[in-house]
Amino acid sequence: MSQPYDIMAFRQAIGPIKSEDNPVLVRQKSRDFYWYSPVLKRELDHVAADIVVTPQNENEVVETLKAAHHLKIPVTPRGSGTGNYGQAMPLAGGIVLNLAEMNKVRAIRPGRVIAEPGAILAKIDGETRASGQELRMYPSTYATASIGGFVAGGSGGVGSINWGGLRDFGNILRLRVLTMEAAPRALELTGEDLHKAAHAYGTNGIIAEVEMALAAAYDWIDLIVGFDTFEAAASYANTLGEEDGLLTKLITVVAAPVPHDYFLRHRKFLPAGKSVVLIMVAEHALDALRAFNRRYKNAETLFDATLLSAEDRKGLSPNYELSWNHTTLRALRVDPAITYLQALYPFPGQLAAVKRIHDLFGQEVMGHLEFVRFNGKITCFGLPLVRFTTAARLDEIIAIHETMGAPIFNPHRYTLEEGGMKQTDAVQLAFKREADPLGLLNPGKMIAWEDPNFDFSAGRNFLFPGLEERARAAAG
Amino acid sequence: MSQPYDIMAFRQAIGPIKSEDNPVLVRQKSRDFYWYSPVLKRELDHVAADIVVTPQNENEVVETLKAAHHLKIPVTPRGSGTGNYGQAMPLAGGIVLNLAEMNKVRAIRPGRVIAEPGAILAKIDGETRASGQELRMYPSTYATASIGGFVAGGSGGVGSINWGGLRDFGNILRLRVLTMEAAPRALELTGEDLHKAAHAYGTNGIIAEVEMALAAAYDWIDLIVGFDTFEAAASYANTLGEEDGLLTKLITVVAAPVPHDYFLRHRKFLPAGKSVVLIMVAEHALDALRAFNRRYKNAETLFDATLLSAEDRKGLSPNYELSWNHTTLRALRVDPAITYLQALYPFPGQLAAVKRIHDLFGQEVMGHLEFVRFNGKITCFGLPLVRFTTAARLDEIIAIHETMGAPIFNPHRYTLEEGGMKQTDAVQLAFKREADPLGLLNPGKMIAWEDPNFDFSAGRNFLFPGLEERARAAAG
Numbered sequence: 001m002s003q004p005y006d007i008m009a010f011r012q013a014i015g016p017i018k019s020e021d022n023p024v025l026v027r028q029k030s031r032d033f034y035w036y037s038p039v040l041k042r043e044l045d046h047v048a049a050d051i052v053v054t055p056q057n058e059n060e061v062v063e064t065l066k067a068a069h070h071l072k073i074p075v076t077p078r079g080s081g082t083g084n085y086g087q088a089m090p091l092a093g094g095i096v097l098n099l100a101e102m103n104k105v106r107a108i109r110p111g112r113v114i115a116e117p118g119a120i121l122a123k124i125d126g127e128t129r130a131s132g133q134e135l136r137m138y139p140s141t142y143a144t145a146s147i148g149g150f151v152a153g154g155s156g157g158v159g160s161i162n163w164g165g166l167r168d169f170g171n172i173l174r175l176r177v178l179t180m181e182a183a184p185r186a187l188e189l190t191g192e193d194l195h196k197a198a199h200a201y202g203t204n205g206i207i208a209e210v211e212m213a214l215a216a217a218y219d220w221i222d223l224i225v226g227f228d229t230f231e232a233a234a235s236y237a238n239t240l241g242e243e244d245g246l247l248t249k250l251i252t253v254v255a256a257p258v259p260h261d262y263f264l265r266h267r268k269f270l271p272a273g274k275s276v277v278l279i280m281v282a283e284h285a286l287d288a289l290r291a292f293n294r295r296y297k298n299a300e301t302l303f304d305a306t307l308l309s310a311e312d313r314k315g316l317s318p319n320y321e322l323s324w325n326h327t328t329l330r331a332l333r334v335d336p337a338i339t340y341l342q343a344l345y346p347f348p349g350q351l352a353a354v355k356r357i358h359d360l361f362g363q364e365v366m367g368h369l370e371f372v373r374f375n376g377k378i379t380c381f382g383l384p385l386v387r388f389t390t391a392a393r394l395d396e397i398i399a400i401h402e403t404m405g406a407p408i409f410n411p412h413r414y415t416l417e418e419g420g421m422k423q424t425d426a427v428q429l430a431f432k433r434e435a436d437p438l439g440l441l442n443p444g445k446m447i448a449w450e451d452p453n454f455d456f457s458a459g460r461n462f463l464f465p466g467l468e469e470r471a472r473a474a475a476g
Numbered sequence: 477m478s479q480p481y482d483i484m485a486f487r488q489a490i491g492p493i494k495s496e497d498n499p500v501l502v503r504q505k506s507r508d509f510y511w512y513s514p515v516l517k518r519e520l521d522h523v524a525a526d527i528v529v530t531p532q533n534e535n536e537v538v539e540t541l542k543a544a545h546h547l548k549i550p551v552t553p554r555g556s557g558t559g560n561y562g563q564a565m566p567l568a569g570g571i572v573l574n575l576a577e578m579n580k581v582r583a584i585r586p587g588r589v590i591a592e593p594g595a596i597l598a599k600i601d602g603e604t605r606a607s608g609q610e611l612r613m614y615p616s617t618y619a620t621a622s623i624g625g626f627v628a629g630g631s632g633g634v635g636s637i638n639w640g641g642l643r644d645f646g647n648i649l650r651l652r653v654l655t656m657e658a659a660p661r662a663l664e665l666t667g668e669d670l671h672k673a674a675h676a677y678g679t680n681g682i683i684a685e686v687e688m689a690l691a692a693a694y695d696w697i698d699l700i701v702g703f704d705t706f707e708a709a710a711s712y713a714n715t716l717g718e719e720d721g722l723l724t725k726l727i728t729v730v731a732a733p734v735p736h737d738y739f740l741r742h743r744k745f746l747p748a749g750k751s752v753v754l755i756m757v758a759e760h761a762l763d764a765l766r767a768f769n770r771r772y773k774n775a776e777t778l779f780d781a782t783l784l785s786a787e788d789r790k791g792l793s794p795n796y797e798l799s800w801n802h803t804t805l806r807a808l809r810v811d812p813a814i815t816y817l818q819a820l821y822p823f824p825g826q827l828a829a830v831k832r833i834h835d836l837f838g839q840e841v842m843g844h845l846e847f848v849r850f851n852g853k854i855t856c857f858g859l860p861l862v863r864f865t866t867a868a869r870l871d872e873i874i875a876i877h878e879t880m881g882a883p884i885f886n887p888h889r890y891t892l893e894e895g896g897m898k899q900t901d902a903v904q905l906a907f908k909r910e911a912d913p914l915g916l917l918n919p920g921k922m923i924a925w926e927d928p929n930f931d932f933s934a935g936r937n938f939l940f941p942g943l944e945e946r947a948r949a950a951a952g
Contacts, residue, residue: 109760110608110693110759110760111692111694111723111758111759111760111761112760132586132607132692133608133692162720163721164719164720164721165720168719168721168722169721169722169761169764169765170764173760173763173764174763190763190767191763191764191770192767192770213721213760213761215692216586216587216608216609216691219586241852243640243644243645244638244639244641244644244850244851244852245612245639245640245641245644245645245647245689246645246646247646282587283587284585284587284588284646284649285646285689287649287666287667288645288646288667289645290667291645291667292645373720374720375718375720376717376718376719376720376853376854377852377854378852
């Protein structure tokens with residue numbers, strides 16, 4: 001079977017706009033970190049686009065969309081491919097719209113930065129730093145992730161202990177979104193309208209520019225505090241999060257044996273058996289943090305970046321690269337049989353839920369908590385590490401979490417709904433009807449569009465038909 | 477009866493250090509805003525020092541303390557006298573140590589400012605502004621209050637919605653404190669030790685330098701949102717406080733009829749019958765706030781500083797000068813029979829407690845809430861306005877508040893303990909034994925020192941014997 005799309009006509013239509021159809025290179029740009037999940041690894045491994053287009057400016061994006069719309073070729077936007085759920089993987093093939101070279105920081109003002117979608121988070125901070133400012137929050141892939149990809153496929157991260165999540169009012173200030181129509185329109189979304197296109201995986205518009213709120217920039221000091229039990233570490237972390245004047249950017253709890261067994265470069269600081277709290281604290285709050293720590297007889301400072309020699313610091317990654325999804329990555333690199341979940345332990349019962357659930361699973365599910373502000377309270381998300389056996393057991397572990405009061409945002413699903421609230425997002429769906437009437441943007445990721453009658457409560461996974469077609473085509 | 481202190485010898489001892497003994501001027505510098513309280517007004521009205529000393533530098537403070545110690549003359553430190561509980565009033569006479577001319581900002585660094593104690597809060601912000609920074613919190617007397625006085629006699633204010641109170645780790649970074657000994661020592665207090673001298677009314681050391689944490693500086697926009705009921709306003713304010721990404725610096729609720737009846741300059745914006753929420757929102761969060769407001773069908777934006785003509789804005793004070801203790805001041809100026817209380821409505825029952833208590837009192841106690849972060853949660857303090865009849869009824873109103881779950885920090889008492897936790901602060905007392913062994917600093921304010929056997933549960937007020945002696949001496 002030949003390609004279902006007229007790629008040759010498309011190339012002709014876009015003229016000099018940079019593109020690439022070498023299958024090896026196209027395949028590289030058709031993936032993200034989906035392989036964190038053994039389930040997605042199996043389901044998505046064959047996914048590849050037909051062509052990668054790399055526009056240099058908004059006008060080239062518009063020309064690309066026009067041509068794709070005319071020829072009815074799907075378009076899947078991509079930042080730098082650091083997502084974990086196949087967000088930027090072209091399930092129905094077609095075009096990967098690689099926005100990595102639209103990466104300029106356009107303006108920096110008090111409290112605001114305006115950037116092109118492909119701008120790398122760490123690079124944005126490099127430019128805002130001169131004004132004493134930095135991004136409010138970022139994922140652990142800070143060094144390589146793009147701002148557009150973060151907005152389209154992320155939800156929060158380092159800094160969420162202060163500012164909540166991307167979905168919260170005030171964190172994203174404005175999105176400029178291009179529609180997928182015969183004549184693409186540029187829409188400026190603000191306020192409530194941001195929910196139309198943020199965290200929509202690019203299914204209902206192409207983010208052409210972002211305006212984000214900034215926070216004050218500080219030198220963040222890495223500390224690691226050790227405890228004899230996961231429970232003691234979690235309790236300390238929760239109380240630290242509730243210290244209103246003690247400015248941190250990261251409070252992560254990782255249960256033994258993970259730190260010693262999987263944080264290889266830090267191993268000499270991390271005795272076996274210690275559960276740890278990873279902290280990023282503002283330089284001017286370090287003294288207060290040390291005073292706070294002295295209140296905890298059971299807390300042992302295992303690592304204090306300010307007390308290390310240059311020799312000792314060499315080759316060590318910063319704490320944020322041991323946190324959030326990098327915790328998973330560290331473990332996976334040592335033991336490929338490990339995978340993970342994403343849980344919310346709701347306030348006010350978060351510590352009790354964590355204990356109950358982890359006591360039940362023992363070493364099959366290893367504790368990893370990320371403390372955040374959530375609806376005005378300090379609570380924690382979990383990214384527990386799971387010793388994977390079967391997909392069925394993974395589903396069982398998920399079901400037990402939910403029964404025990406910890407909703408799971410399933411990272412083993414590639415759809416918005418199954419990885420999220422397990423229900424149709426009417427706002428995003430309505431916006432897709434408006435901005436992508438032919439359904440050409442990132443097909444297969446929004447169930448409500450593909451299968452309006454899908455029953456989220458029936459306990460079966462959504463399987464995008466286009467994915468199967470492509471698999472057959474690839475095999476045939 | 478003549479003066480009990482040898483002021484002449486003291487003047488000789490301090491030589492050229494600036495001092496003043498003109499009774500009219502000394503009396504002026506012997507008072508604060510104690511007259512907000514009809515109780516304190518009666519008790520403290522006659523209070524006056526014998527002499528005011530105005531040192532220009534730390535060395536002159538040391539010389540003053542030395543001489544006072546040698547001659548056993550009490551010393552009461554004073555910033556700019558904007559306290560409300562007689563904090564800086566010399567109950568036993570003697571020396572007022574006026575620190576207003578030690579007012580330099582000494583250093584500004586990322587996250588930190590170092591200042592002399594007499595530096596005015598607004599002036600500090602004027603100097604830190606160039607680095608994009610400002611004080612984390614300030615009282616409504618921002619324009620005139622000193623940083624040393626705020627640390628010694630305040631507890632929080634505008635900005636506490638983000639950073640909690642002064643007592644929280646990380647807000648005060650360091651205090652340089654001079655002891656009252658034959659050879660005064662300079663102690664540098666940090667971490668847990670800050671609790672020794674912060675909020676001690678200068679009873680156990682003279683604050684000679686402060687180091688405070690800073691926040692990012694923004695243009696704060698004043699909005700006033702109106703509601704038909706106090707309850708609706710309080711509920712909106714609480715939810716706004718819990719918006720983790722929507723940066724505000726002030727969320728104040730004032731019940732009808734206060735806004736219309738007492739905010740005279742704003743009256744044309746404030747219809748009778750409207751309860752209001754006063755907001756300071758960061759310029760870059762204004763759009764998000766407007767989107768948030770659209771979710772409230774019952775919310776009416778009565779005032780938006782960005783939409784006013786220069787003409788309309790003329791003569792209007794900023795929102796923070798309608799908030800915290802300025803709310804009381806506005807009401808007092810119209811109706812001198814009004815006084816106030818200070819209540820905490822503890823999380824999570826704050827809104828229910830507010831409603832229960834205000835439903836009970838009706839128009840005798842008019843609602844005024846200040847939303848803050850407190851132990852990691854959003855809740856509110858109250859500074860309700862009370863139509864004063866008798867001291868006995870005031871005590872009854874306080875008792876009813878406490879019975880109904882709202883602890884009162886009584887602003888009608890001049891002692892640390894009665895205005896605070898109604899128990900001995902062992903840390904402050906121990907520090908006074910060390911730093912002021914003769915008990916010469918601000919006598920009469922720390923009950924634990926004056927009367928170690930005082931029974932806080934007996935329901936009687938502490939009356940400082942020295943206060944009576946001075947009253948008799950003045951009369952005799």
